[in-house]
Amino acid sequence: MLCASSAWAHISAWFRDYDRVQSLAVILLYIQIACALIGSLGACYTGVLLINLAVALFALVAIESSSQSLGRTYAVLLASALALDIAWFILFSSEIW
Numbered sequence: 001m002l003c004a005s006s007a008w009a010h011i012s013a014w015f016r017d018y019d020r021v022q023s024l025a026v027i028l029l030y031i032q033i034a035c036a037l038i039g040s041l042g043a044c045y046t047g048v049l050l051i052n053l054a055v056a057l058f059a060l061v062a063i064e065s066s067s068q069s070l071g072r073t074y075a076v077l078l079a080s081a082l083a084l085d086i087a088w089f090i091l092f093s094s095e096i097w
Contacts, residue, residue: 026063032056048088055081 014020036053040046055077062070 029056
């Protein structure tokens, strides 16, 4: 129990450091961009991947500029991209599997 509470305290302290969280977000966005670029090389379903690429690039601009309005816009775009991904998965899951 003591180990779990110590680990939780360490994790919560790490999340309170804004610079660490921001650097992790940037790394994850670069991974998302790389996956979208690699996936868009194929012939199938490139539109969804290019939309995810555009959203990830917009997020990088929003993070690097530290603009609150761009961050809010990114949140709306992220919610829209999530809805698009869910709809895409539901509509084309029979072709994927």
